[in-house]
Amino acid sequence: MKKTIGLGLAALALSAGAALAQQKSVTVAVSIPAATHGWTGGVVYHAEETAKLLEKGYPGLKVIVKTSPNGAAQANALEDLMTQKVDALVVLPFNSDELTNPVREVKKRGTFITVVDRGLKDPAIQDVYVAGNNPEFGRVAGKYFVDNLKSGNVVVFRGIPTVIDEERVSNFEKALEGSGVKVIDKQYANWNRDDAFRVMQDFLQKHPKIDAVWASDDDMALGVMEAIRQSKREDVKFVLGGAGMKEMIKRVMDGDKMIPADVSYPPSMISTAMGVTAAHFYSNAPMRGTYVLNAQLITKENAKEHYFPNSPF
Amino acid sequence: MKKTIGLGLAALALSAGAALAQQKSVTVAVSIPAATHGWTGGVVYHAEETAKLLEKGYPGLKVIVKTSPNGAAQANALEDLMTQKVDALVVLPFNSDELTNPVREVKKRGTFITVVDRGLKDPAIQDVYVAGNNPEFGRVAGKYFVDNLKSGNVVVFRGIPTVIDEERVSNFEKALEGSGVKVIDKQYANWNRDDAFRVMQDFLQKHPKIDAVWASDDDMALGVMEAIRQSKREDVKFVLGGAGMKEMIKRVMDGDKMIPADVSYPPSMISTAMGVTAAHFYSNAPMRGTYVLNAQLITKENAKEHYFPNSPF
Numbered sequence: 001m002k003k004t005i006g007l008g009l010a011a012l013a014l015s016a017g018a019a020l021a022q023q024k025s026v027t028v029a030v031s032i033p034a035a036t037h038g039w040t041g042g043v044v045y046h047a048e049e050t051a052k053l054l055e056k057g058y059p060g061l062k063v064i065v066k067t068s069p070n071g072a073a074q075a076n077a078l079e080d081l082m083t084q085k086v087d088a089l090v091v092l093p094f095n096s097d098e099l100t101n102p103v104r105e106v107k108k109r110g111t112f113i114t115v116v117d118r119g120l121k122d123p124a125i126q127d128v129y130v131a132g133n134n135p136e137f138g139r140v141a142g143k144y145f146v147d148n149l150k151s152g153n154v155v156v157f158r159g160i161p162t163v164i165d166e167e168r169v170s171n172f173e174k175a176l177e178g179s180g181v182k183v184i185d186k187q188y189a190n191w192n193r194d195d196a197f198r199v200m201q202d203f204l205q206k207h208p209k210i211d212a213v214w215a216s217d218d219d220m221a222l223g224v225m226e227a228i229r230q231s232k233r234e235d236v237k238f239v240l241g242g243a244g245m246k247e248m249i250k251r252v253m254d255g256d257k258m259i260p261a262d263v264s265y266p267p268s269m270i271s272t273a274m275g276v277t278a279a280h281f282y283s284n285a286p287m288r289g290t291y292v293l294n295a296q297l298i299t300k301e302n303a304k305e306h307y308f309p310n311s312p313f
Numbered sequence: 314m315k316k317t318i319g320l321g322l323a324a325l326a327l328s329a330g331a332a333l334a335q336q337k338s339v340t341v342a343v344s345i346p347a348a349t350h351g352w353t354g355g356v357v358y359h360a361e362e363t364a365k366l367l368e369k370g371y372p373g374l375k376v377i378v379k380t381s382p383n384g385a386a387q388a389n390a391l392e393d394l395m396t397q398k399v400d401a402l403v404v405l406p407f408n409s410d411e412l413t414n415p416v417r418e419v420k421k422r423g424t425f426i427t428v429v430d431r432g433l434k435d436p437a438i439q440d441v442y443v444a445g446n447n448p449e450f451g452r453v454a455g456k457y458f459v460d461n462l463k464s465g466n467v468v469v470f471r472g473i474p475t476v477i478d479e480e481r482v483s484n485f486e487k488a489l490e491g492s493g494v495k496v497i498d499k500q501y502a503n504w505n506r507d508d509a510f511r512v513m514q515d516f517l518q519k520h521p522k523i524d525a526v527w528a529s530d531d532d533m534a535l536g537v538m539e540a541i542r543q544s545k546r547e548d549v550k551f552v553l554g555g556a557g558m559k560e561m562i563k564r565v566m567d568g569d570k571m572i573p574a575d576v577s578y579p580p581s582m583i584s585t586a587m588g589v590t591a592a593h594f595y596s597n598a599p600m601r602g603t604y605v606l607n608a609q610l611i612t613k614e615n616a617k618e619h620y621f622p623n624s625p626f
Binding site: 050127133264266268269271272274275276279283284285286287288289290291292293294296308 | 363440446577579581582584585587588589592596597598599600601602603604605606607609621
C-alpha cells in the first residue's frame, strides 16, 4: 500500500485551493545531526525528501533543514535560526544536556517546538514529541526468539549504557521469561560495528554453542555476522538486529536465513514529526501531544514497506 | 494561526499531482457514537467536516462516516462494514466490552485500525491509538487553581467511576499538594448537567464558603452555574470545566469572570485520528503508534484556537 509512492514521505498537504485562499506563510526549521552514523544518515535523507514534498503540498510552507556535526554546533545553529522568522522547529537533539537550553530559547520566541527521538531535560518545552518505543523494541525482539527459536542459547548485544538501552534489554529479557530461550551472555558494544565484531569474537571463543544472536541494532549485526563468517562456526541459526537499515531489510526481503527479520526504529520518524508539525499550521486538528511510534517486527511479508533503496541507511 | 482556515480540519492531503499519478483508491470507514451527548455531537461534526476535506485533499480517498446510537448498534454497523472493501477503520468505541471483538473481526480482514479515545480490551488490535491525556487533564486543572486561586475552599465534581475519572481526580489533587487550595468536598455527578445541578445545590447548603469549583467537565459546569445562580450566593469566584464546549470557550474569549479558563479534551481528536490514518496510506512516514494529545489550558489568549462556532459542541 505505502510504497507505491516514490521517494520519502508523500506530503501531508493541504488542498491547494483552501491554502492559497489563506495566503499563508509558514517557515519550519528542521535541526538534526549530520550523517555521521548510519541511522542519522537515514534521518538526513528522509528530512530532505520530506521537506521537498511538504513544500510542494502546502502552499506558503518553507522548510529549512540544517544538519550539525555535534551538540555544540547544533546549539549554535539554533542560535542562528533565531535571527530569522521561524514558526516551528523540528529538532532531533544530539543530546539533552547541550540542547535543552538552546531549544528553550527558541520556544520563548513563540516558536512551535517538535522534539524527535531523544527527549529534552524539560518536556514542558515541547509542543509535540515524536519517538520510537524502546520497551516495545525489546519486547518484540524477545517475542521473536520465543516464537522462532523456541529454545536454545542466545547472546545479547547492548548499546551504550542509557535509559534507552536499559528499556530495550529489560523488556527483551522479560519477553523470554518462561520460555526455553536462555541468555548465556551479554555485553555492551556501543551500537558500533567494530565493537560488536570484537565482542562476538569473544562470545564465539567462550561459548561452544550459540543458537542465535540478539544484536539489537543493524550496525552491530553487521559486525556480528563478520565475526561469525571469519570463525566458520555453523551453530548460529540467525541474528536479529534492529532499526531498519536497508541492507538488512533487503536480506529479509530476499529470505536470507541468517537475517530472517528486523525490528523497526525508523529514521523516517523525522518525516512523521515534520508532517504533524505542518498539519498543526494547516489544519484544525489538535496536534500537540506525544506520538510514540510502534516498534514493528519486519518480516518477508511486510519488508517492502520498510525498504528505501535511495536512502543511505 | 490555526483558525484562519474555515470549518473543521483543513485536510492533511497529498499533493494532487503525485496522487493522481498513483491512481490510488483507499476507503476509510469512521465508526463513532451518534450525537447523543454534547461531546459526541462535536465528534460527529468534526468527523463529517474532516471527511469532506480529506476527500478533497487526497485523490482516490473515500471516507464513510457511520454513527451508531449504542454499543450493540455500533457492533452491528462494523459487521455491515465488512461486506464492503474497507482499507482502514477509525473507531471511537462506545465501550470496550461490546466493541473489542467486532473490531478484532475487522482487523482480521487486514484492515488498518485506528482507535480513538476509549481503548479496546486488547491493544494489540489497533495500529494507531489517538487519545486525550487524562492525568494531564487533572494536573493542568489543579495547577490552574494553585496559580489563580492560590488559597481557598474548592469543591470537586467527579464523572462516572472509571479509570479516566480516577486519573483526572488523583492528578488534580496531586497538583494541589503543598498549596493553600483545599478540596472541601467531592461527589460523582456522571458528567451530567442535571446531576451536577443537584450536587451543587447540596454543596451550597452544606458549605457556607466555597471559593471555586472544579466542575471538571463543561456539561457539569453548566449545571453548577445554574445552581449558583438560583442560590444567589456570591462567594464562588470561578468554575473550571473541561472539554472545550463552544459556549464555554466563548465565555473564556469574552472575559467572563466566572469562566476564566477551560481545559481541552477536544472532540476534534477524531480529526487527528482520521488525518494520521489517511497519511498512512498516502505517505511513507511511519504512522503506527500511540498519539496522546495534550490537555491544554484554554485562556483568553488562545481561546480562538479552540472555538468552532459551527459545531454543535
